[in-house]
Amino acid sequence: MAQPDEPHPPVVPSCPPPSKICDVVRSERPRSCCGMAMAGFRTAKYQLPEWHRRNAGVCYQALTAGEQAERGRAEAKHLVKHAAASAQRAQEYSKATLGQRLQDVHFWRMELQKEIMELDAETNLLAAQKLRLERALDATEVPYAVAVDNLECRERRQPPDLVVDEVERQLMKEADLIRDIRDLLKRTIIQAATQIRSNRIQKENCELDWSDKVETYHIDDKCLSYCTDSTNVQSHPSSVKFEENASTPKSWAQFSHDNISRAEQEKLASVQLRSLINSIIHDASEDLRMQRAAVNEAFDTHCRELDDAKLRLEQHLQQILKDIGDEEANIVNLKKAIRDKEAYLKVAQTRLYDRSFRPNVELCRDEPQFRLVNEVEELTVFVEALKRKLMESEQNLKNLEETRMKLEKEIAVKANSIFIDREKCMGNRVRYPVDLEVASYKQ
Template sequence: MAAAGCPLTKEPAPQTVPASDLPMKVYEAALKTGPDSSSGLATAGFRTAKYLPPEWHQSNALLYHKAFTGCEQAECAGAEAKELAQHATASAQSAQEDSTAALGQRLKDMHFWKAELQKEVEDLDAETGLLAAQKQRLERALDATAVPYAIATDNLQCRERRQRPDLVSDEVERELLKEAELIGNVRELLKRTLMQAVDQMRLNRDHKEVCEKDWSDKVETYNIDDKCGRYSNQSTNIQFHPSSVKFEESASTPETWAKFSHDNIFRAEREKLASINLRILIDNILHDVSRDLRMQCDAVKEAFAKHCEELDDTKHKLEYHLKNVLKEIGDQEAHIAALKQAIKDKEAPMKVAQTRLYDRSFRPNVELCRDEAQFRLISEVEELTESIESLKKKLLESEQSLANLEDTRMNLEKEIAVKTNSIFIDRQKCMAHRIHYPVVSKLAGYL
């Protein structure tokens, strides 16, 4: 910029005229040697305090030159200042544009990671919800196994009330014991898997919180950088902050900044994959558990049905034999009565024969003869005695047979009662209770 009072256009520098080129009067006056010059004492005081015209002209010429030189220097300085100002303005504008572009690129990078973190947060939240649904299935399946376990233990306790000889370790008991052991193992497996699901859900939520915090920081930083990117020289809310021109000691680098979010997403992805695998495992476990429990339930049901058929068949056979024994007891009682009557019927002939022999023993003298009549009477008595003994022996045998039949009848009736009790326990108590066994969908945790 030109100095104040200096013309902006360049003027020609004044030229100094040599003294020899001046007019004679002027030259003489300058030399003070002209014929009219006075050197008297009267003008001495006036001449000593004044400049000479050449000096005056020289002083003016010096001032002109100084003014011209000053204007020229000022003009050069102004041009340089203008050029410097233009360069500074261009540099400042370029630097501001570069900073704005860097902020824009930073916003793009931040938007990328923010979007990735938001996606990861949404995926983890959705995965945690799916795992929570599987956890609920596990809880329902665990609750559903309580009924089969109660049924199996109740069946075993009921069958302990069977009477001998039906109190036997049969196929039904073996299947029931297998079922109770299976249900116990299933319950332990479901409890362990349930704890794994709870731990995995906690890890999912922890990593979701980490990603949310990272996402929240990036949203806040994105808003800050976006606001910074919108600042311009015409903004009204800008001011000097000299202390801000420094790097914080805790500040991260672009590499560590990107690695931080990358590691958070990597760990979240790892937990999400673990959660997916756990859901698949839970689904397989519930499917296998429900299938195994139903298969064992069907095996127990089949064993019960088979055993009940055997009991029914045995009971029918016992009832058939009891019917025959009762019939035989009636026949045997009739035989005993007939034998007793036959023995009683032999009393009169025996009395007759013995009375005859007794009366003939009173025959006098030689009349007491062993005649044919005597031999025949003795033979008759012996025959009657032998017949009575045979009848009594047969009576004893018949009575013993009747006693045996009575014992058999009692044993058959007792055994029929035992079989009836066993059938009642297996069919009315156990099998009737087993109709409350949960269906496959409930054991799988769907209901």
């Protein structure tokens, strides 16, 4: 059978329990004489105690709601008064902090501006020194070309006249010195360019920081002028969030301090580099003058040595020609000896060959047979020894011929070597370089 659709009223825990008439139990009902025919009408209705209890619950809820509304109005009135006072105090305090912040921003802005001007002036001075380095580097092209030309001219001497003599060492030392100077000047130019770039980068960093400070000063100054009567204020609920990359007052001040400190370091490095450039140009000029004198002295000494070397080589050539004649005669004797021994060998081998046709039992290993075999072996050993000696003599003759050709070639190129050292190299050195220190100031 269907149950009632309306639920029982809720019971408020804080209210006192209703009258005890609501506690009557529905299960104690008198039985009807009508039996099962009246069962549906009985179960579909509330009992009287339930009706009273529901009415009491509704009245209690209405009373509770009224009390809560009255308390809420009192609290709202107090909150409005408190919020107005707090908002006024908060705005005044924010205005004071903004004023202090403007002073801090102005201080760092002026410090950055001063540093920017000083760094720019130092960069210009370093750029002038860099120009001196470039002019000095250009001035080393002539001495380097002279040294390289001397080395290349002396490379045209034909072997074995290509010796690493004192002239070679001094020229190599001169070329290495000029290369080292050029490399040092190039490295210093690169260092100066790097320092100039660092100066400008740091100047740019300071300028960016200074620009941010100027913009921030204008923003905070505008914020300081805002009030509740301003017409350009709007609601920005999302602005109360702190940015993830926001700085702290300490890190903010440290950032500008670090920029200024790095700018001071770059200025100090720039001043030290300018002093180093002066020393490099002066020392390089002195080293080149001393090395030029050493090379010229080595050339004079070596030209005298060339004449003596040529005379000694001619004496050795005469002795080699005599040895070649003796060796050719020795080869002729060896060839004749080999032909003689081969004739004896042919006789012995022919005898052994003919005796190999002896019939039947006559093919005997008799004493003549053993003697012929020993003779062939002895002659073969002598022939092989003579051939080896002939090969050795022919190789000796070949070596003597090669030595003769080398000596003749050496003597032939000796005059050319003297011409190269005296005429080509020393004649080219008369256009040796100007002073680097003076050249670095030329326009």
